[in-house]
Amino acid sequence: KAGVTQTPRYLIKTRGQQVTLSCSPISGHRSVSWYQQTPGQGLQFLFEYFSETQRNKGNFPGRFSGRQFSNSRSEMNVSTLELGDSALYLCASSLIDVNTEAFFGQGTRLTVV
Amino acid sequence: GENVEQHPSTLSVQEGDSAVIKCTYSDSASNYFPWYKQELGKRPQLIIDIRSNVGEKKDQRIAVTLNKTAKHFSLHITETQPEDSAVYFCAAIGNRDDKIIFGKGTRLHILP
Numbered sequence: 001k002a003g004v005t006q007t008p009r010y011l012i013k014t015r016g017q018q019v020t021l022s023c024s025p026i027s028g029h030r031s032v033s034w035y036q037q038t039p040g041q042g043l044q045f046l047f048e049y050f051s052e053t054q055r056n057k058g059n060f061p062g063r064f065s066g067r068q069f070s071n072s073r074s075e076m077n078v079s080t081l082e083l084g085d086s087a088l089y090l091c092a093s094s095l096i097d098v099n100t101e102a103f104f105g106q107g108t109r110l111t112v113v
Numbered sequence: 114g115e116n117v118e119q120h121p122s123t124l125s126v127q128e129g130d131s132a133v134i135k136c137t138y139s140d141s142a143s144n145y146f147p148w149y150k151q152e153l154g155k156r157p158q159l160i161i162d163i164r165s166n167v168g169e170k171k172d173q174r175i176a177v178t179l180n181k182t183a184k185h186f187s188l189h190i191t192e193t194q195p196e197d198s199a200v201y202f203c204a205a206i207g208n209r210d211d212k213i214i215f216g217k218g219t220r221l222h223i224l225p
Contacts, residue, residue, distance in 0.1 A: 033213070042217040043157070043202055056212055090156065098206050098213045099145045104156040 002027065004093050004105035012111045018079040021108045025072050025093030031055075032074040033098055034066060037088040037107070046089075048098060049074050056098070078110075086112045115140040117205050119216025127224050132193055134219045136203035137185040143205040146179060146186050151218075152199045160201075161188070190221075198223045 005024040013019050025032050033048040033056075045058040049068035066076040072093075078085055088109050092102035116139045126132045136146075147162035163170045163177045163186065170177050174193075179186040190197055203216040 035215075043204075043215040045213050045215070058212065101147070101159050101162070102213075104149075104158070106156050 004091060004103050006089075006091055006105035006108050008108060009106065010109045010111075012113060013081050014113055015081055015083060017081050018077060019081060019110060020075055020077045021089055021091075021110075023074045023076075023091035023093075023105055025074070025091075026103055029093035029095050029103070030072055031094040031097050031100075032068055032072060033092050033094070033102065034074070034076050035090045035092065036060070037090055038086075043090070046076065050097065081112045083112050086110060115143075115205070115207060115212065115214050117203060117214045117216045119203050119219055121219060122217065123220045123222070125222040125224055126193055128193055128195060130193055132188075132190045132197070132221055134188045134201055134203070134221070135185060136187070136205075136216050137183075138205040138214070139184070140205065140207050140214075141184060143184075143207050145206040146177070147204050147206075148177060148188050149202045149204065150199045151202065157202060193223050195223050195225070197221060 007022045031050045034046040036044045048056040052068045063079045068074045088107045090107045092104045094100045094102050119136045144165040149157035150160045151157040161175050161177050163179050174191045176189040200218045200220050202218045206213045
């Protein structure tokens with residue numbers, strides 16, 4: 001079956017702009033979680049969605065938001081981009097929740113200039 | 114807040130030797146501990162996991178041990194091979210809020 005798909009793979013944005021990233025989970029998976037990966041901070045949990053509802057949230061500012069659609073596809077949005085937002089953004093899908101195996105997408109590499 | 118510390122940050126071992134990576138967690142309510150392997154330029158992939166009702170789990174050359182009292186868990190790789198070279202992340206998931214906290218990763222180099 002198809003894996004987790006993230007689009008786009010690469011993105012370059014200017015400070016102050018906003019960006020939307022997309023994640024299509026594995027068919028049948030209802031939980032989608034998002035992570036920010038940077039060399040200095042490693043993998044950090046952003047939020048998790050299940051059945052179109054945000055179930056958990058990490059310690060990120062309100063500029064980071066997301067949503068999930070009825071087909072379980074998810075988007076995350078970052079507004080008023082800062083240089084420090086440059087990172088690899090990974091999404092992962094799980095059958096039920098983060099207590100079950102998470103399957104990661106290839107990620108979206110965001111560069112803010 | 115919750116924290117997961119992972120050591121060492123870099124580890125080099127001779128091919129065929131064993132590698133051990135250790136993690137400690139702060140939230141005593143954590144009950145699920147997965148380990149992910151990320152090869153260069155690739156996505157993280159689950160290699161083994163353990164739940165708080167088990168002390169040890171083994172899958173071929175890979176094993177994980179959990180000490181709930183001390184709040185630490187370790188990944189053991191025996192008979193290391195070149196393809197084991199990667200970054201390994203531990204994680205802890207809390208029972209109360211399901212937040213997943215990752216360690217900062219260990220870069221494992223397998224030397225020929």
